[in-house]
Amino acid sequence: MTQDELKKAAAIAALDYVEDGMIVGVGTGSTVNHFIDGLAGIKERIAGAVSSSEASARRLEAHGIPILDLNDITDLPVYVDGADEIDAGFCMIKGGGGALTREKIVAAVARRFICICDTSKKVACLGRFPLPVEIIPMARAYVERELAGIGGRPELRDGFVTDNGNLILDVHGLMITSPRALETELNQIVGVVTNGLFARRGADVLLLATPAGVERQVAS
Numbered sequence: 001m002t003q004d005e006l007k008k009a010a011a012i013a014a015l016d017y018v019e020d021g022m023i024v025g026v027g028t029g030s031t032v033n034h035f036i037d038g039l040a041g042i043k044e045r046i047a048g049a050v051s052s053s054e055a056s057a058r059r060l061e062a063h064g065i066p067i068l069d070l071n072d073i074t075d076l077p078v079y080v081d082g083a084d085e086i087d088a089g090f091c092m093i094k095g096g097g098g099a100l101t102r103e104k105i106v107a108a109v110a111r112r113f114i115c116i117c118d119t120s121k122k123v124a125c126l127g128r129f130p131l132p133v134e135i136i137p138m139a140r141a142y143v144e145r146e147l148a149g150i151g152g153r154p155e156l157r158d159g160f161v162t163d164n165g166n167l168i169l170d171v172h173g174l175m176i177t178s179p180r181a182l183e184t185e186l187n188q189i190v191g192v193v194t195n196g197l198f199a200r201r202g203a204d205v206l207l208l209a210t211p212a213g214v215e216r217q218v219a220s
């Protein structure tokens, strides 16, 4: 199977978590695009979707799936999203698509985070994938110095502006042995909007697509 076929298999498995009348939180990325396409097939059964990015919103709209404002919702039963890396404790690096801030907001509201991945995303230690950090543009040089001070090598994502009008620094060279502590530490740097560590709010269920089928793993 190709990587894209594996991504699709994980995405289709996530449809099992969508119940009648539900509002569904929708992430961002190529794996989630397969989920959105699958959701289109059952759109009459759901109340609508909350999107984590403009890109996913456009895809949902193209399928005629109603998009709801997170501020109008008090209960979001489920959020489905991919990851760039996920460890054994279901902590993740996210933000390869640059949507980390809105993803983290929707994930914070959701009762259940379903992570959909192919096996290439499962790692023993987070940090091989450069950690995305969304920053306020005027703080770029300061935040770069702070990140270098903790051993990272930040690289500005060239020509990229987030849906929130901010910049992304991709931080190389971090071996993330304490994801929760690092997530908290990075949030303390003035000018950082969000970092791509999803550790304090990790995944609840991992649907991991392997060539032998989709494994369902539940957080302990």
Ligand SMILES: O=C(CO)[C@H](O)[C@H](O)COP(=O)(O)O
Pocket: 027, 028, 029, 030, 031, 032, 081, 082, 083, 084, 093, 094, 095, 096, 097, 098, 099, 100, 103
């Ligand atoms: O965090 C994300 C976007 O900000 C994505 O979930 C992550 O980058 C994985 O993407 P893909 O499904 O394309 O491999």
